[in-house]
Structure formats: structure tokens, C-alpha cells
Amino acid sequence: MEPFWTIRALQACRKKAQPPFQGCPVHREIPGNPGISCMTGQERSEEKSECVSLSPMRETVPALPERVCVFGTGDLGRSLGLRLLQAGYSVVFGSRRTHSSSRLPHGAQVLGHAAAAQSAHLIFIAVQREHYDFLVPLANQLKGKVLVDLSNNLRKNQYPEANAEYLQSLVPGAEVVKGFNTLSAWSLQNGPSDANRQVYICGESVEAKQVVIAVASKLGLSALDRGFLSVARELEDFPLQLFPQWRLPLRIAIGLSAAFFFYLLIRYVIYAYVTQGDDISFRIMVSLANQVCPIVSLIMLSLCYLPGVLASILQLYRGTKYRRFPNWLDHWMLCRKQLGLLSLGFAFLHVLYTLIIPIRSERTGPQCLIPQRPGMTTPTCPWEFWDLACTSYWESHLFPPSVTFSAGGSLASYSPSWVT
Numbered sequence: 001m002e003p004f005w006t007i008r009a010l011q012a013c014r015k016k017a018q019p020p021f022q023g024c025p026v027h028r029e030i031p032g033n034p035g036i037s038c039m040t041g042q043e044r045s046e047e048k049s050e051c052v053s054l055s056p057m058r059e060t061v062p063a064l065p066e067r068v069c070v071f072g073t074g075d076l077g078r079s080l081g082l083r084l085l086q087a088g089y090s091v092v093f094g095s096r097r098t099h100s101s102s103r104l105p106h107g108a109q110v111l112g113h114a115a116a117a118q119s120a121h122l123i124f125i126a127v128q129r130e131h132y133d134f135l136v137p138l139a140n141q142l143k144g145k146v147l148v149d150l151s152n153n154l155r156k157n158q159y160p161e162a163n164a165e166y167l168q169s170l171v172p173g174a175e176v177v178k179g180f181n182t183l184s185a186w187s188l189q190n191g192p193s194d195a196n197r198q199v200y201i202c203g204e205s206v207e208a209k210q211v212v213i214a215v216a217s218k219l220g221l222s223a224l225d226r227g228f229l230s231v232a233r234e235l236e237d238f239p240l241q242l243f244p245q246w247r248l249p250l251r252i253a254i255g256l257s258a259a260f261f262f263y264l265l266i267r268y269v270i271y272a273y274v275t276q277g278d279d280i281s282f283r284i285m286v287s288l289a290n291q292v293c294p295i296v297s298l299i300m301l302s303l304c305y306l307p308g309v310l311a312s313i314l315q316l317y318r319g320t321k322y323r324r325f326p327n328w329l330d331h332w333m334l335c336r337k338q339l340g341l342l343s344l345g346f347a348f349l350h351v352l353y354t355l356i357i358p359i360r361s362e363r364t365g366p367q368c369l370i371p372q373r374p375g376m377t378t379p380t381c382p383w384e385f386w387d388l389a390c391t392s393y394w395e396s397h398l399f400p401p402s403v404t405f406s407a408g409g410s411l412a413s414y415s416p417s418w419v420t
């Protein structure tokens with residue numbers, strides 16, 4: 001059975017488009033002539049209002065603005081303009097210099113700020129906060145418009161209030177939405193990679209935020225509404241956070257290293273000293289550390305893959321992949337790339353230590369931290385160590401980290417809370 005809105009829309013279209021059309025149930029194209037519409041421009045515009053009901057979201061998502069304005073023709077403004085053009089929008093730049101358009105994306109128009117503001121409902125402000133006062137004389141033109149504040153600061157708490165709140169105070173008649181500030185001009189130019197599709201927005205007006213969300217989704221981004229404009233400061237601090245996803249993996253790596261280091265220290269060095277009076281403390285720095293690295297590397301590697309397995313099991317158990325993961329798993333999933341990279345780092349350290357040992361043993365004689373049992377072979381010459389190092393590196397370490405790297409791409413596509 002067809003959904004009711006499809007039937008209603010078809011009926012509406014049939015009523016309008018006389019004589020009966022063939023092959024263009026929603027007046028898309030004449031069969032055999034792709035790209036040629038079955039209606040004239042006027043009919044199409046009349047039809048639009050009737051047939052928008054095709055979308056069951058009509059009540060909640062307003063129509064996308066046809067023309068979008070970007071204030072500022074700098075790095076971000078140009079890159080954003082290009083992406084908007086590629087997404088099918090008509091773009092008008094608001095600039096102080098309306099004639100210096102050689103570097104602007106082809107197809108965009110450049111006007112003065114006032115004229116540009118009047119021509120569009122949605123305006124992206126790609127100008128540094130320090131220059132926002134140029135907007136004050138434009139208050140009339142900006143009344144009722146949606147202003148997207150893209151600005152970032154150089155450091156936290158640089159200004160007493162968030163840039164977006166400041167913008168709102170300058171232009172109280174406009175609807176300010178903070179957002180898109182976590183994107184870089186570079187990523188916009190190259191198309192957002194999987195890792196940075198997520199953008200955050202906040203603002204007082206729900207309608208204004210919906211307009212921005214609609215544009216974001218047309219640009220291939222997924223916008224997450226973080227609430228009111230009071231959250232703007234938090235969003236502005238996002239780009240200033242240094243390695244936000246690295247904290248937990250680093251803590252795990254340090255914790256594991258310390259735990260295994262002390263365990264091995266007690267088990268081999270202190271134990272040997274207490275029971276046999278052997279002082280092998282000189283092996284702590286290299287041989288003992290070299291025992292710790294591969295252990296931590298392998299544990300980190302398994303921690304990198306484990307959440308994916310757990311997530312799959314959870315999805316199978318729930319019978320759907322469209323439900324939110326528990327927060328702990330969500331957080332863990334987001335850390336996988338960092339866990340994998342740390343695992344690679346420890347594997348690399350292990351290789352380095354293994355290569356250092358023969359150089360040292362040439363001077364001090366072959367060393368082995370672990371007491372040798374009868375029948376156990378000890379590499380006695382540097383070449384054997386080299387051989388051991390190369391083999392262990394290729395067989396046990398190089399392969400898994402390369403897998404980690406390739407997984408990194410797909411892991412990055414993981415957006416918080418959902419597996420898509």
C-alpha cells in the first residue's frame with residue numbers, strides 16, 4: 001500500500017497537470033527526454049506548492065533557501081561558497097571589495113554587504129570577530145535573517161562572551177546560529193572526509209537551526225543541535241582542544257606500561273637480587289623496557305578491535321543497528337584510531353630496542369633478562385638479534401598496525417552514537 005502522502009501528492013499533481021501525463025507521476029521528466037520537465041516554469045512554481053507534500057517532513061523542515069549569502073571572501077568564505085555552489089545553491093558574497101572576484105568560485109556573485117544581505121535569508125559570517133562592528137549599520141537589512149557565526153578564537157576565554165553571543169548583541173533583530181566552526185577551509189575545499197562530517201550548531205531559534213541543519217545535510221554534513229546560544233562558547237573552544245580523543249588512550253597506555261614495568265621489575269630484577277644476589281639492574285632501561293613495549297602494544301591493538309566486535313554483538317542482540325550505543329561503548333569506539341596508533345608506537349619502540357640490544361651486547365656480552373632454561377636458545381651474535389628483530393617486526397607487528405591504519409579510515413566514518 002502506498003503511503004497516504006504519496007497518494008495525496010499524486011492526486012494533487014493529476015488535478016493540475018492536464019492532460020494526463022505519462023511517466024512523470026511527480027512531474028519530474030518526460031520519458032525518453034531526461035532533464036526535460038513536462039511543465040512550464042509557471043506551472044512548475046504552482047505545482048511546487050501543491051506537491052511539496054511528497055515529503056512527510058514538510059511540517060518540520062522548512063524549504064531550503066535557494067540563495068545563500070557569505071560575508072567575507074577570505075579562506076573560509078571562498079571554500080564554503082564553493083561547497084554551497086557544488087551543492088546546488090546560488091551563492092552571493094558580501095564583501096568590502098566587490099571587484100576583486102578573480103579568486104572567488106566560478107558562478108558566485110559579489111555584492112556589497114547591504115545588497116548581499118537583502119538578497120538572501122541565510123547569511124554565513126566568515127569574518128573575524130574583531131571586525132563584527134561592520135554589521136551594526138546593516139541591522140535593518142539583517143532583521144529576521146539567519147546569521148551563522150563561523151568564527152573561532154586563538155585561545156580560550158579570549159573575550160568575555162562567546163563570539164556568537166556578541167554577534168547577537170550587535171544585531172538583535174537577526175537569528176544567530178553558531179556552527180560549522182569545526183570545519184576547516186581545507187576540508188571544505190576537499191570535501192569533508194568521513195572523520196569531519198559532524199558539525200555542531202546552537203542557537204535560540206529552532207526554525208533558524210532547522211534552516212542551517214538542512215543546508216548542512218545538503219553539503220553532506222551531519223549537524224548536531226547542541227542547544228541554545230549559551231553553548232556557543234563550548235563550540236568555539238572545540239577547535240582549541242588539544243587531542244581531545246587522546247586522553248583516555250594515553251592514560252591506558254601509561255597505566256599499562258607502568259603496571260607491566262613494575263611487575264617485570266619485581267619478577268626479574270628484584271627477585272634475582274633477593275634470591276641469588278645477582279644485580280642486573282643495568283638491564284632495566286633496555287631489556288626490561290623492551291619486554292614492556294610488545295605487551296602494551298598487543299593489548300592496545302586488541303583494545304582497538306574489541307569495541308567493534310562488542311558493537312556487532314550488541315547490534316545482533318538488539319536486532320537493529322539504528323539504536324544508540326551505551327555511552328561507554330560510544331566513547332570507546334571513538335578512541336579506536338588513537339588506540340591503534342599508540343599500539344603502533346609501542347611496536348615501533350620495541351623494534352628500536354631490539355635493534356639497540358645487539359649493539360650493547362657487543363660490548364657487554366649477550367644479555368637476557370629472562371633466566372635461560374636448559375634447551376632454550378639465546379642469540380649469541382648481533383646477527384641473530386637482527387634476524388630476530390626483523391622477523392618479529394614483520395611477522396607480529398608490521399602487519400597488525402597496517403591493518404589498524406586501513407581500519408582507521410573506516411573507523412573514522414563512525415559517527416558518535418551510531419554505526420552507519
Ligand SMILES: NC(=O)C1=CN([C@@H]2O[C@H](COP(=O)(O)OP(=O)(O)OC[C@H]3O[C@@H](n4cnc5c(N)ncnc54)[C@H](OP(=O)(O)O)[C@@H]3O)[C@@H](O)[C@H]2O)C=CC1
Pocket residue numbers: 071072073074075076077094095096097125126127128129131134150151152153180181182183184185186
Ligand atoms: N580558515 C579556516 O579554516 C577557518 C576559519 N574560521 C573562522 O572564519 C573566520 C574567517 O576566517 P578566514 O576566512 O580564514 O579569514 P581571512 O582573513 O582569510 O578572511 C577574513 C575575511 O573577512 C573580511 N574582513 C576582514 N576585515 C574586515 C572588516 N574590517 N570588515 C568587514 N569584513 C572584513 C574580508 O573579506 P572581504 O575582503 O571580502 O571583505 C576577509 O577576506 C574567522 O573568524 C575564523 O576564526 C573557522 C573555521 C575554520
Ligand SMILES: [Cu+2]
Pocket residue numbers: 294350392393396
Ligand atoms: Cu617482539
